[in-house]
Amino acid sequence: MTAPTAPTSVATTPRQVWTRTRGLLLALVVLLVAGLAIAGVRSGGHHGRLDPRSADPYGSRAVSELLADRGVTTRVVTTSKAAAAATGPDSTLLIATPDLLTGEQQSTLNDAMRRASGRTVLVAPGQASVGTLTPGVRAERPSNETTLRPACSLPEAESAGNADTGGIRYSSNLSRTTSCYSSQGLPTLLRIRSGAGDTVLLGAPDILYNDRLDKHGNASLALQLLGSRPHLVWYLPSVSDPSAADSGDRSFFELIPSGWSWAALQLSVAAVLAALWRGRRLGPLVQERLPVAIRASEAVEGRARLYSKARARDRAAKALRSATRTRLARLVGVPPARAHAPETLLPAVSARLPDASGYLHALLFGPPPPDDAALITLADRLDALEREVRTS
Secondary structure, three states: OOOOOOOOOOOOOHHHHHHHHHHHHHHHHHHHHHHHHHHHHHHHHOOOOOOOOOOOOOOOHHHHHHHHHOOOEEEEEOOHHHHHHHOOOOEEEEEOOHHHOOHHHHHHHHHHHHHOOOEEEEEOOOHHHHHHHOOOEEEOOOOOOOOEOOOOOOHHHHHHOOEOOOOOOEEEOOOOEEEEEEEOOEEEEEEEEEOOEEEEEEOOOHHHOOOOOOOOOHHHHHHHHHOOOOEEEEEOOOOOOHHHHOOOOOOHHHHOOHHHHHHHHHHHHHHHHHHHHHHOOOOOOOOOOOOOOOOHHHHHHHHHHHHHHHOOHHHHHHHHHHHHHHHHHHHHOOOHHHOOOHHHHHHHHHHHOHHHOOOHHHHHHOOOOOOHHHHHHHHHHHHHHHHHHHHO
16 A cells, blocks of 8 residues: 655645735725725715705705895705696705706706796706706706806895806806806806796705705805795605606616716726836847856756645656656657557557566556655656667
C-alpha cells in the first residue's frame, strides 16, 4: 500500500484571504455607511416636502397659515381627478411636482385648466411636464443664481421685490405672457394669461418652504400668487392615485432623470478617452534581447526548488516521466503524438529491452512517489532506462 501523497499546491490560508480582501471590504463598508447616512439626511430633511400640513424646513405649513389669516382656505388633494374637479373661477390650483405626473394625469389637468377661469400655479415644472400642461413653453437649463430681481410689470412681483425664484428657466413663443425674475435673459417666473384665468410657472419651490419664507420678498410673492382667489387647491401627487399606474408610452430612457443621462454620457466619453490613452501604447511585437542569459541548469534547479517548496512530488514525477517518454519515443521510432500512450510506447521499448518489460509500465506510467527519496530513485531509474535504450 502506497503512502498518501502530499498536496500538489499551496492552499490559500484564511489569513491570506483576509489580507487580500480587507481593503475592498473596508471600502464597501465605508460606501454602505455613507449611503445610509445620506439617505437618512435626505429622508429627514425632505419629509413632507411642499406639504401645507408639514412644519418641516421643506414643508409649506407657514404659507398655508398665513393664507388662512387672509381668509383663503387650503384644501389638499392627492389625485388628479380631485384636482381637476376642484378647479374653478374662485380657486387657485397649485401642482407641487408636475414632473411626477403621468401623461394621463397631465392631460386630465390640462383639460381642466382650459375650462376653468381660475389660476394654476406649477411649481418647478420641467421638460417632462411643460409640453403637456403649457403647450408652447419650453423648460431650459436651471439658473445659477438663487435670488433674483423681478424686472417686470407683474403687480405681485413688483410688490414683492427680490425673491428666491432662481431655478428652471423658461422660453415661450406664446402671446399674452409676462416674464419675471430673469436670469441670463430667460425668466424663472412666467405668467400665461388665458381668458379670465392664468397659469403661473414658478421655476423654484424655495418661496414656499418654511425655512425660506422670511427671506427677501418670498412671503409676499407666495401670498400674492396663491391668495388671489378665496380657495386654494394644493395638489400633492401620490402613488395611490389610480391614474398614476398608467405611465403612458414613455420609454425607459424617458423615465431616467436628465442628470443621470448627462452622467452616463460623461462616463462614456471618459471611457473612450481612457481607451485611446491606453491604446496608443499598443503596436507590433518587437523582439528584444534579454539582458541576462539564464542557463538551462539554473532554470531546472529553480523549478525543482519550487516543486520542493510546494511538496509537489507528483508534479515533479509527472514532468520527469513525460520528458523520458518523449525522448524514448524518438529512440524507438514511436510518433510523438503516441509517445504517452502505454499501448504504443511500451511494446516498442520492450522490443529493445526484453528483460525490462516487467517493470516498464510501473516506471513510465506508475503512481507518484510517496517521499523525496522515492522521487530521487525514480529519476535515477528513468535515466538508467534511457541510457540502456540508447546503447541497445
